[in-house]
Amino acid sequence: MKIYSYKDLTKQEVESICLRQLEDDVTILERVESIVDRVKTEGDQALFDYALAFDKVQLQQLFIEKEEINSIAATIPTEAKAAIDTAYRNIKAFHASQSYREDKIETMPGVTCWRETRAIERVGLYIPGGTAVLPSTFLMLGIPAILAGCKEIVVCSPPQKDGKTNCYLAYVAVLLGIEKIYLVGGAQAVAAMAYGTESVPKVYKIFGPGNRYVTQAKQLVQSAAGTAIDMPAGPSEVLVLADETANSSYIASDLLAQAEHGVDSQTILVATSSKIITDTLAQIELQLKELPRQDIAAQAIENSYAVLVDNLEEGLAFSNIYAPEHLILSTDKFEQLIPLISNAGSVFLGNLTPESAGDYASGTNHTLPTSGFAKAYSGVSLDSFVKKITFQHITPRGLRNIGNTVEVLAEAEGLIAHKNAVSIRLKSL
Numbered sequence: 001m002k003i004y005s006y007k008d009l010t011k012q013e014v015e016s017i018c019l020r021q022l023e024d025d026v027t028i029l030e031r032v033e034s035i036v037d038r039v040k041t042e043g044d045q046a047l048f049d050y051a052l053a054f055d056k057v058q059l060q061q062l063f064i065e066k067e068e069i070n071s072i073a074a075t076i077p078t079e080a081k082a083a084i085d086t087a088y089r090n091i092k093a094f095h096a097s098q099s100y101r102e103d104k105i106e107t108m109p110g111v112t113c114w115r116e117t118r119a120i121e122r123v124g125l126y127i128p129g130g131t132a133v134l135p136s137t138f139l140m141l142g143i144p145a146i147l148a149g150c151k152e153i154v155v156c157s158p159p160q161k162d163g164k165t166n167c168y169l170a171y172v173a174v175l176l177g178i179e180k181i182y183l184v185g186g187a188q189a190v191a192a193m194a195y196g197t198e199s200v201p202k203v204y205k206i207f208g209p210g211n212r213y214v215t216q217a218k219q220l221v222q223s224a225a226g227t228a229i230d231m232p233a234g235p236s237e238v239l240v241l242a243d244e245t246a247n248s249s250y251i252a253s254d255l256l257a258q259a260e261h262g263v264d265s266q267t268i269l270v271a272t273s274s275k276i277i278t279d280t281l282a283q284i285e286l287q288l289k290e291l292p293r294q295d296i297a298a299q300a301i302e303n304s305y306a307v308l309v310d311n312l313e314e315g316l317a318f319s320n321i322y323a324p325e326h327l328i329l330s331t332d333k334f335e336q337l338i339p340l341i342s343n344a345g346s347v348f349l350g351n352l353t354p355e356s357a358g359d360y361a362s363g364t365n366h367t368l369p370t371s372g373f374a375k376a377y378s379g380v381s382l383d384s385f386v387k388k389i390t391f392q393h394i395t396p397r398g399l400r401n402i403g404n405t406v407e408v409l410a411e412a413e414g415l416i417a418h419k420n421a422v423s424i425r426l427k428s429l
């Protein structure tokens with residue numbers, strides 16, 4: 001892990017270490033373009049071929065349905081079932097609290113404006129299943145989709161080695177009342193949901209995190225197929241901001257938690273002393289030995305870096321430039337830092353708030369913007385699954401009140417038909 005001293009970095013160097021570009025970005029884009037193109041033209045056949053090429057599975061069919069989902073779900077261990085039930089309740093409670101009705105506003109007497117919420121009718125949920133199968137993502141996407149009232153929910157996840165899905169995903173499907181899971185992963189799943197195939201329905205908006213292939217495909221179909229996406233939610237990232245009140249073994253555990261997602265994960269430590277950095281690196285060495293995915297995690301840590309800062313405020317200034325998916329404030333002084341945060345996907349406060357809690361069960365959504373997109377995007381929420389449609393109604397009194405303003409502005413823009421649409425009505429009053 002490289003170590004930088006913040007005060008020795010130029011502005012350009014700071015920007016450059018905050019970039020998440022990788023050398024093979026262009027290769028990934030070319031591969032994804034070719035996959036998306038093939039799915040668009042060849043449909044299901046391309047999906048069967050890619051399942052064999054990438055997932056090493058010769059599928060008989062591209063989906064499993066209710067009866068089979070139920071029987072796979074029935075094999076879930078009791079403890080896991082109870083944990084999923086608890087996570088389900090917390091995530092549902094947090095997302096249900098995001099629903100509210102807006103007031104109607106009379107902007108002028110007789111001119112009333114308001115917004116109404118309508119669910120996006122057809123949505124596609126991508127549930128990652130490469131390095132690890134993520135039933136937690138199924139909860140994070142399925143719960144708000146159902147609360148929002150989305151009518152058609154298409155779920156894609158890579159097939160497992162037996163050509164099926166695992167008992168955890170199947171159990172979440174049962175909890176959510178979802179009766180079909182498409183056994184399709186990667187860029188091909190995104191393409192299938194964007195263009196539709198013989199088996200996979202076309203949707204209006206695609207949600208979900210994924211590796212670089214998935215994330216690149218989402219960005220591609222957004223422009224090529226006109227399919228909306230939640231946001232670019234690629235390889236996991238965490239930035240830990242720590243001072244002397246932090247615990248280096250906790251910091252190491254949080255960095256490793258995101259590192260084990262994949263070699264592309266970004267795990268950044270920003271610390272107010274070099275002792276915190278050396279202690280954390282020593283803890284990482286120790287904890288790595290216990291991890292089943294130690295090669296992946298070690299590689300991700302190796303690709304990441306630490307930044308030495310003079311104080312927490314300086315560390316937060318760096319974090320705002322980096323705009324991490326997850327920001328952990330490993331300090332007792334977190335309260336004073338909250339108002340200074342401008343760019344982050346989700347924030348974890350204090351030394352006893354592990355990021356994993358948000359990944360699984362506290363209630364907040366774990367589908368979050370990466371690669372600096374936290375500067376402009378929010379994570380998934382109930383709002384992501386709805387549109388807000390504006391309405392207005394104008395009474396005769398309202399038309400008299402607003403008419404002249406519209407006429408003058410229309411004339412200023414030289415759009416006389418616009419002016420006439422008001423004048424013709426005013427004359428009839």
Ligand SMILES: NC(=O)c1ccc[n+]([C@@H]2O[C@H](COP(=O)([O-])OP(=O)(O)OC[C@H]3O[C@@H](n4cnc5c(N)ncnc54)[C@H](O)[C@@H]3O)[C@@H](O)[C@H]2O)c1
Nearest residue numbers: 128129130131158185186209210211233235236261367368
């Ligand atoms: N930002 C977020 O909100 C968030 C949340 C959860 C997970 N994640 C990230 O999601 C990612 C999940 O990645 P994953 O790989 O485990 O699962 P994945 O489901 O995203 O990708 C697996 C699929 O990638 C495709 N693939 C693999 N190698 C390929 C190749 N050489 N060419 C073309 N396609 C190929 C295959 O089709 C495979 O089915 C991780 O990076 C994790 O950090 C992000």
Ligand SMILES: N[C@H](CO)Cc1c[nH]c[nH+]1
Nearest residue numbers: 134136137236237359366
């Ligand atoms: N940390 C991931 C988001 O970057 C979410 C996740 C799912 N399961 C475990 N973690």
Ligand SMILES: [Zn+2]
Nearest residue numbers: 236257258359
């Ligand atoms: Zn995680």
